[in-house]
Amino acid sequence: MGKYLASMQHTSKPRRRGRGSSRLSSLRLASGIFIAAFLLSLSASAEDPKPKPENTIVVQIGDPVPVPKLAGSPKFWIADVIDRSANPQPELVMKARGGIFLDRQPAVIVRQALEQSLKASNLLAADANSADLIVKIYVFQFGLAQGSGLDFFGKVEFAAMVKNPKSGESVEVKAAGTSIAKAAAWKKNIEKNVQEDIEVSLRDALRNFLRGQQLKDAVGDLTKDSAAAPAAAPNP
Amino acid sequence: MRIKIYLALVALLLACATGAAGKDKVPRYKTVEAKHFTQAEGVELDPTFGDYFYAELREELKKAKLANDVIGEGETVDDADAPQSIVISGAFTEYNKGSVVKSALIGFGAGFRSLKMDANVQRRSDKQNLSAIHVHVRLDPRWKPAVMAKSAARQLVKELKDEMKKSE
Numbered sequence: 001m002g003k004y005l006a007s008m009q010h011t012s013k014p015r016r017r018g019r020g021s022s023r024l025s026s027l028r029l030a031s032g033i034f035i036a037a038f039l040l041s042l043s044a045s046a047e048d049p050k051p052k053p054e055n056t057i058v059v060q061i062g063d064p065v066p067v068p069k070l071a072g073s074p075k076f077w078i079a080d081v082i083d084r085s086a087n088p089q090p091e092l093v094m095k096a097r098g099g100i101f102l103d104r105q106p107a108v109i110v111r112q113a114l115e116q117s118l119k120a121s122n123l124l125a126a127d128a129n130s131a132d133l134i135v136k137i138y139v140f141q142f143g144l145a146q147g148s149g150l151d152f153f154g155k156v157e158f159a160a161m162v163k164n165p166k167s168g169e170s171v172e173v174k175a176a177g178t179s180i181a182k183a184a185a186w187k188k189n190i191e192k193n194v195q196e197d198i199e200v201s202l203r204d205a206l207r208n209f210l211r212g213q214q215l216k217d218a219v220g221d222l223t224k225d226s227a228a229a230p231a232a233a234p235n236p
Numbered sequence: 237m238r239i240k241i242y243l244a245l246v247a248l249l250l251a252c253a254t255g256a257a258g259k260d261k262v263p264r265y266k267t268v269e270a271k272h273f274t275q276a277e278g279v280e281l282d283p284t285f286g287d288y289f290y291a292e293l294r295e296e297l298k299k300a301k302l303a304n305d306v307i308g309e310g311e312t313v314d315d316a317d318a319p320q321s322i323v324i325s326g327a328f329t330e331y332n333k334g335s336v337v338k339s340a341l342i343g344f345g346a347g348f349r350s351l352k353m354d355a356n357v358q359r360r361s362d363k364q365n366l367s368a369i370h371v372h373v374r375l376d377p378r379w380k381p382a383v384m385a386k387s388a389a390r391q392l393v394k395e396l397k398d399e400m401k402k403s404e
Contacts, residue, residue, distance in 0.1 A: 068312060146284055148382035153288060177308065178291035208308040216312055 049099025056101045057195040061113045061203045064120035067210045072223045076118050077131030081107040084138045093143045093194060097187055100194055106142035110158060113206055133222060136161040143198060154179040154197035156205035164222040171218035177204025265303035267313050267321040270294050274327045281331055288382050292389035300393050318361040326355035334377035348374040351384055355392055367399045
C-alpha cells in the first residue's frame with residue numbers, strides 16, 4: 001500500500017505540474033493573441049488612413065505663372081491630363097501620422113493650375129477647335145518624394161505632348177519642379193508645411209514648363225508653317 | 237537703475253536694427269540657374285540623389301540671396317538680364333559609400349561615406365567661367381546619402397559665396 005501510495009505521489013507530481021504549465025501556456029497564448037491583435041489593429045490603422053476634412057489639404061498655386069512672349073502667340077487647349085505615376089492612391093500624400101490627402105486628383109490640380117496660368121496670359125483657347133496647339137499632359141510625380149527624412153521634399157514632374165492639329169506634328173516638353181520644406185512635429189504644422197511644399201513645387205514645375213526654353217522651341221517649330229503661310233499668301 | 241537698463245535695451249535694439257539693415261544687400265546677380273549634376277564614370281549614386289541634391293542646391297541658393305531669382309533648369313532669361321545671370325553646373329566625380337563596420341570598430345572618421353564634386357559657375361551671356369569649385373563631403377555611413385546631399389549643397393553655396401566675395 002505504502003509502495004502504491006509512494007508511486008501515486010511520485011506520479012501525481014508531474015500531473016500537477018502539467019496542469020499548471022497548461023494554464024500558464026494557455027495564459028501565454030491568450031496574452032500573445034491579445035498583443036498580436038492589438039498590434040495588428042494599430043498597424044492596420046497606421047497603414048490605411050482615411051481622408052477626412054482635418055487631414056485634407058487644398059493645393060493652389062496662388063498667382064498665375066506669367067508666360068513670356070511666344071512666337072505667334074498661339075492659343076493652347078489642354079486636351080487631356082493623364083496620371084502616369086502608377087500610384088494606387090494618388091490623393092494620399094503622406095501615410096504616417098494619420099495620413100495627409102489632397103482635395104482633388106493630381107491630374108485635376110495640374111489641369112486647373114495650367115489653365116489658370118494660360119488664361120491669365122490670354123493664351124487659352126475657348127475650345128479644342130479654335131486652338132492652335134493641343135496639349136496632352138502626362139503626370140509622372142505629384143507630391144512628396146524620398147528625401148533625407150530631415151525635411152519634406154516636394155516634387156512635381158510631368159511631360160507635355162504639344163501638338164499642332166493642322167499639321168499633326170507633335171513635340172514633347174518635359175517639366176519638373178522641386179521644393180524643400182521644414183519638418184515639423186505637430187500634425188497641423190506638418191500639414192501646413194506639406195501643403196506649402198507641394199504648392200511651391202507645382203508652381204515651380206508650371207514655371208519650368210511655361211517659361212522653359214523647351215516650350216519656346218516647340219512652339220517655334222510647330223507654328224513655323226502656319227506663320228509662314230499667311231506671309232506667303234499675298235505673293236503667289 | 238531702471239532707466240539705465242532701458243537705455244541699454246534701446247541701444248541693443250538700435251545696434252541689432254542697424255546690423256540687420258547692413259545685411260540687406262542687393263543681390264549681385266539677376267538670376268541664377270542650377271543644373272542637375274552629372275555622374276562621372278564609376279560613380280554609383282541613386283538617381284533620386286541627383287534630384288534631391290538639385291532641390292537642396294536651389295534652396296541653399298535662395299537662402300544665400302546671391303541673385304534676385306533662382307530659376308529652374310532650362311528656363312528662359314531676358315536678353316537684358318543675361319549678362320547679370322549665372323549658371324551652375326557640375327559633376328559628382330567620386331563616391332565611396334563607406335563602411336558601417338569600419339566606422340563602428342575603428343571610429344575617428346574611418347569608414348565614412350565620401351563624395352567629391354566639381355562645379356562650374358558660368359556667366360549666362362558669354363559662357364565665361366567665373367569660378368570652379370571643388371567640394372569634398374564626408375559623412376557617417378549610418379546616415380542616409382540624402383543627408384550628404386544636403387551638406388554638400390550647403391558647402392557648395394558657402395564656397396561659391398566666398399569666391400564671389402573674393403572677386404568683389
